[in-house]
Amino acid sequence: MKILLISNQSGTVRVIGNPILSRMLTSLRKDPRVEQADFAPFRKRHRLQSLRDMRRAARHCDIVHVHFGGMYAILVWLALCGLKCRKFITFHGTDIHAKSIKTTKSPLSRLRIRLNQWASFICILLYEQIGFVAQEMTDYLPETLRKKLAGRHFIQGLGVDYTLFHPTPQADAKAQLGLGEGIQVLFSDVHNNRLKRRDIAERIVQQLGNDYHMLVMCQVQADEVPVYINACDFLLLTSDEEGSPNIIREALALDKRVYSVEVGDAAKQLQGLSNSQIISRDPQQAARQILQSLKQPYTDHSRETIRGRLDFDIINKGIVDLYVRMLST
Numbered sequence: 001m002k003i004l005l006i007s008n009q010s011g012t013v014r015v016i017g018n019p020i021l022s023r024m025l026t027s028l029r030k031d032p033r034v035e036q037a038d039f040a041p042f043r044k045r046h047r048l049q050s051l052r053d054m055r056r057a058a059r060h061c062d063i064v065h066v067h068f069g070g071m072y073a074i075l076v077w078l079a080l081c082g083l084k085c086r087k088f089i090t091f092h093g094t095d096i097h098a099k100s101i102k103t104t105k106s107p108l109s110r111l112r113i114r115l116n117q118w119a120s121f122i123c124i125l126l127y128e129q130i131g132f133v134a135q136e137m138t139d140y141l142p143e144t145l146r147k148k149l150a151g152r153h154f155i156q157g158l159g160v161d162y163t164l165f166h167p168t169p170q171a172d173a174k175a176q177l178g179l180g181e182g183i184q185v186l187f188s189d190v191h192n193n194r195l196k197r198r199d200i201a202e203r204i205v206q207q208l209g210n211d212y213h214m215l216v217m218c219q220v221q222a223d224e225v226p227v228y229i230n231a232c233d234f235l236l237l238t239s240d241e242e243g244s245p246n247i248i249r250e251a252l253a254l255d256k257r258v259y260s261v262e263v264g265d266a267a268k269q270l271q272g273l274s275n276s277q278i279i280s281r282d283p284q285q286a287a288r289q290i291l292q293s294l295k296q297p298y299t300d301h302s303r304e305t306i307r308g309r310l311d312f313d314i315i316n317k318g319i320v321d322l323y324v325r326m327l328s329t
Helices: 020-030 044-058 071-079 099-103 107-126 135-140 143-148 170-177 198-208 222-231 246-253 283-294 312-327
Strands: 002-007 036-041 063-067 086-091 129-132 153-155 183-188 212-217 234-237 257-260
Touching: 002 020, 002 044, 020 036, 020 312, 036 044, 044 071, 063 071, 063 312, 071 107, 086 107, 086 312, 099 107, 107 143, 129 135, 170 222, 183 198, 183 222, 198 212, 198 234, 198 283, 212 222, 222 246, 234 246, 234 283, 246 257, 257 283
Parallel strands: 002 036, 002 063, 063 086, 086 129, 129 153, 183 212, 183 234, 234 257
Antiparallel strands: none
């Protein structure tokens, strides 16, 4: 079985961006059922060349799996017309819910976001199998499109690279980042996005007391993320909108507590855990919830107890299972 992954966000361990495709490619290549797995990026400045390269690579593939929706995904589908490969697409969040429109002031940017959302809706009609990183994303679809999903949609967990994300002594990680004494509260805001609501997080940390310090992770390389998580005492997530925040899985894979507002599939990710929980958006109430929780000893050991829903290699086997079923029909 030969697989081609396509994305408009390449994301590698050395480049700031989305590393998911790099992890997925590595995981696919480990699976004995996959004879070949390759990646083709869609480059905006070289659209025609990218589409030609994709079509050339797809001629020899059984499955082409596009990640992230939008106008580019329609162009990719058109470029693949006439080929025998099966066509999959997975949506990752804003390509469906388009909530980033709330934080942009430019009319042109708002129009572009809305057009990409509509293009994603069209892709649901075009592609054979439709994936979402969280079931909750389907709530944003028009009712007519939800009916079109019957029998041909799947949930694609994102998972964590257990090779890259492994626990190290907190003191060593803090020293690597030059951090001092005190309790470190990790806040992840990779692209300095207002939807992450850093203002709420800052007020919560202020309410926690003088011993608590917010450790902001912004514009860091993918291989530095485990250092930040290992250096922190717990993760705080206060976003207005999320699809399926991978930072939660990454923190849990390193045995860290997670305190998140109700957003995306955060509640589902924290289900069954004793030391992590959903908190209020009100800073005072959230701080009280966190302080009460921190009184309890850590017993979750989530890296091992819920490895089945965290480890990328385990999760990705389910996607390969789907590939196999599709090729047998």
